[in-house]
Amino acid sequence: MIGRLFKFHGGIKPAAHKDESAKAPIRRAPLPARLIVPLRQSTRATATCIVEIGQKVLKGQCIGEPEGFLGTAVHAPTSGTVVDIAPHTMAHASALQTRCVVIEPDGEERWIEHAPFDYHGASRDESLAWLRACGIVGMGGATFPSHVKLGKGAGIETLILNGGECEPWITCDDRLMRERAADILAGAVILRELIGAREMVVGIEDNKPEAIAAMQDAAAASGHGVRIVPIPSLYPAGGEKQLIRVLTGIEIPYGKLGGDYGVQCFNVGTAHAVYRAIAHGEPLLSRIVTLTGNVEDAGNWEVLIGTPIEELLQLARPKPDTDRSIMGGPMMGFALPRLDVPIVKGSNCIISASPTLFPPPPPEQPCIRCTECAKACPAELQPFELYWFGRSKNFGKAQEYNLFDCIECGCCAYVCPSHIPLVDYFRFSKSEIWARERDKSAADQARERFEFRNFRQEREKAEKAAKLAAKAAETRAKLAEGGEAPAPKTAAEPGEDPKKALIAAALARAQAQKAEVKPQNTDNLSADKLAEIADIEARRLAAAVTAPAADATPGADTPAATVAVDAESRN
């Protein structure tokens, strides 16, 4: 695969707007008045708070212990005092809340004791545990825990570093690669060793020549055989699956991960954080954030996790006509509903937007099926078909046309001549499908519970009746034995008293019942006995089945079938 690049279908070339913020070196953001550190830092797990209000904390001190497999630790980004532990709104399109530790910095930046981690001397598991304890998560935006991604330790052929950064306006990875190339590559070497990959490739869009040059120099100096590969600038080449496709030719289908195909992909920022964690023993406390758009002073800032965006934005001096702040890029980002929310480990960019910068889209017009969207779709979907299906609430058909393969990159909406917000339609369809599936599974569970309850009641009733009958028969048999009547010889002798026959049958039932309550003995029963038991079981079955079977068709999960299975297992 050396040297050869692959193409992915579609893609678009929006105006890059990288120069605005890429010119200036990374600056360190001043300490904010307070830091709001969310305990939920990785995608799926919230850390357990281990500090109290009023407690003094040091920079880098663990304040949240990781919980669960997907959990990562959370640390105090600077030294100071914990002033509050409470739910706080996050940087989220729906302004979701999560539990946060609010720290008032003392301005001294006193570090907790920390030392490099000798990962050569440690086992692989210990190294992963160290990364977990350092709170390392993917910094490309998804914040997936890195120790999980490094998981298997076998079967990975190629390690890919993602320096694509294909979204317009964002330049934090660009600046990081220009200024800290050696650290990134050192982190990459650690990642490669931990994951056991044979080769290592860094993919960088060719609109970042300075970053490519810096990384190539560092790669030459490091001598670790890292390949720095410029890739064509074509949004969304920096998407993980698109980048893997471009560099290796491998296509990762929906629902699968790179690891399933021998490729693993990390953001360059993550590699940098890994390097700091291993070589310096520093947990992940800050990240580079691009502040750009409708501002006087666009640039990249090294920002402590938990810094309120409101305060951070002032550094870039937004112009007066700024009407929104967009987190992420213009293609996939979202307008922040509130600005008193903290920077987290996945926050890469905040764009100050104005009506002139991002004008409202022209009114939506009818779809003319021009297929521009299909030509642009990197997932090779037919977005206009999905749009028609979504509009008509034909969600089954939308799924059939692979709606869930949509990565919501926005290429289709970007090129649509009818100005249809296609991605909105797809998000709507997806959430409708999820909601329906939830409803359906809830209804299924309720139905199953109800049916099982009916079945159980019927069974209990039948069992009770059988028990009573057996008891009555026993008493009658005793009475008969005690009296003048001879003991019944066989169950069905012709010409005998019908009463006696009845008693005999009841007796047989009682015996069978006795045999049945000791299932461990059934192995040693004679064939006659087994036949008898089967006979009785069949009768009981008939009695038990009638009620629930009346309104349920026989199938694998209906009560009738359950009874049959039940009876079989008892035999």
Next chain:
Amino acid sequence: MIHSPYVRKQVSVQRTMGLVLLALLPAIALYAWKIGTGILVSLALATLTALAAEALVLALRKRPVGIALGDLSAVVTAWLVALSLPAIAPWWLTVAAVLVAIVAVKHIYGGLGQNPFNPAMVAYCTMIVAFPALMSQWPAAGALDFDTQLGLILGSARELDAITGATALDALRTGLRADGASVQSVLQGPAFGMAGGREWEWVGLGYLAGGALLLATRIITWHMPAAFLGTLVVVSGLFWLIAPGQFASPLFHLASGGTLLAAFFIITDPVSGATTPRGKLVFAAGIALIVWLIRSFGAYPDGIAFAVLLMNMCVPLLDMKTQPRVFGHRNEAGESVRTGERRP
């Protein structure tokens, strides 16, 4: 609230339709110059009718009129109807055809983007079935001055043989069927030029130039014109080689009738045509095949309109059966792709 993406390409339906109109101009100019300026009257008449009908129906449907009129789609339909009809057709024929296209075909199905059939082609079919005589009276190239043409359009009496000529396809049909002549001898007649109808070849070149513009601006893809013209050439060529006396040459098929208009402007209608790359190929090839069959054996001189409508009916099936492979799904099918073998 507005969601991402916050940036959009500078495109619109209006721009698309405007480019189609622009691409029609070379052919219209050549039409007016080589055949007769009457076409300009027809075009104007059709445009006015289309805009009025569109506005009226939109108002009745309580839809915003301004945006829909501004998208120019009604004008495109009007021009295609006018170019499909004889340029000297009486005014009421053009008006009726445009009304069929706009009201019955476009808006009754729900307006722009909703019609399963090509509006201009339904209009053409309706007219040729209803008024076969009027629909077969085409102006002989350059034979009529503007006043005569205008008079014909406005409804003056028609002294047909003197003023109108049969089209090349018509002449060939009549020659072959009625007179029992061979293709070669029929083609010596006054209606024929170098390749197709005399002087009409110029109009065809105009459509070709417009098609090149549409391809260059990526309004249309290569699939449909290539499959349509390719199939027509292959099928007609095959039979022409076998029996040159009975079947017209591929060049004649390309240059006659509405072949080039259809290849770049009619079958490429996105709304009623197939949408997948493979679907487009089958769709266009199917039209070409039916066109050749109708031209060679059918009751009508040119079969493009019927062929288009027949294939319009197949579009849902074609689209369904030719869905392209989705990213990553090749792996599941086990087809050729680097599968990233794992290390042992």
